[in-house]
């Protein structure tokens with residue numbers, strides 16, 4: 354890799370964590386492992402390959418391979434908006450070393466806007482969209498849309514049994530146009546904690562989460578319904594080794610940032626391990642089910658035993674992972690953008706970011722459309738009625754003699770009638 358001066362940076366790599374958004378193409382990043390890493394005295398070179406969903410190079414605007422903010426938006430931002438319009442929760446987060454371009458990618462500069470303002474500009478035609486903007490600084494949650502003097506300035510994280518973790522008392526603004534959205538974004542960015550580190554003059558010392566919640570009114574099976582989806586846009590703080598020359602504040606910040614990023618790493622590794630275990634069990638199970646009956650039984654039972662030994666995911670060990678619980682391994686389509694520097698001096702950090710991202714790529718999330726519970730039940734009951742009706746019909750056709758099928762037909766008809774009754778009761782209730 355070229356030896357570029359610090360600060361001239363930046364290449365960034367997008368990694369789709371979620372299998373649902375899986376590969377369109379698979380660009381590779383080649384990384385040279387030299388003697389420093391392996392501890393070899395000689396300079397024999399090894400090359401390690403990392404495969405990601407997208408790979409962008411934005412070091413030199415004159416270069417033919419230069420990736421602009423618009424290109425990144427077209428690939429990633431558009432899929433975020435598409436997911437939200439279908440009713441999924443979507444999370445996009447930037448991870449990487451201090452000064453490697455996380456804030457540039459997520460927020461951008463006045464001349465070159467990043468993903469978050471572009472997403473706000475192109476957002477869904479939806480009458481009701483709600484914004485909130487928070488930061489996690491020293492393991493405490495602060496509302497970035499509240500005046501810094503306004504109390505309380507530290508908020509509590511709580512967990513709802515169905516909706517999951519949330520921040521109590523976080524301000525939520527209803528926004529109707531792009532101007533209002535950008536005003537909120539600018540206010541939040543202005544309130545965010547930054548400080549000078551040896552890598553970067555205005556380093557973000559906190560993790561920032563900008564959320565957009567959409568509520569779409571739809572008509573399903575002639576019933577009015579609502580789909581709620583949430584977009585979380587996360588700009589993580591950069592990792593920074595504790596430098597004894599820093600003042601105590603910087604050291605405390607650094608250790609809290611590292612604590613949450615280490616927990617994020619543990620969570621990602623655990624989820625990746627569980628996802629791999631699950632997919633290998635599934636493939637062995639499907640192979641087994643194609644084989645002989647007796648072998649199937651024994652293999653399946655031993656495999657279901659191994660799925661039970663999934664590792665515990667310590668989401669609550671840091672505020673960051675607790676709040677991102679759904680985005681990591683839960684009900685969300687998640688995209689991770691790993692930002693790296695092409696500078697030789699960032700060699701170790703770059704390798705560790707690439708490894709981190711490669712782990713994250715193995716996670717399998719379980720996104721689902723957030724539809725209205727009543728409408729969902731009615732849809733399921735109607736599907737059940739249709740299924741039972743077709744079974745009834747096929748029984749009638751197969752059994753010409755009514756005496757043979759009377760009993761079973763009777764029970765099917767009863768279930769069909771019961772379900773139709775439930776649907777009408779639900780219809781009256783909505």
Ligand SMILES: Nc1ncnc2c1ncn2[C@@H]1O[C@H](COP(=O)(O)OP(=O)(O)OP(=O)(O)O)[C@@H](O)[C@H]1O
Pocket residue numbers: 360362363411412449450451452453454455456457458462553555556557558589590591592692
């Ligand atoms: N692709 C790029 N093109 C031009 N300038 C860039 C690019 N990426 C980053 N920069 C500039 O490099 C500097 C550092 O980038 P940025 O603030 O995004 O880093 P960061 O990873 O968010 O750092 P930290 O974790 O310390 O907050 C900024 O001045 C930013 O505008």
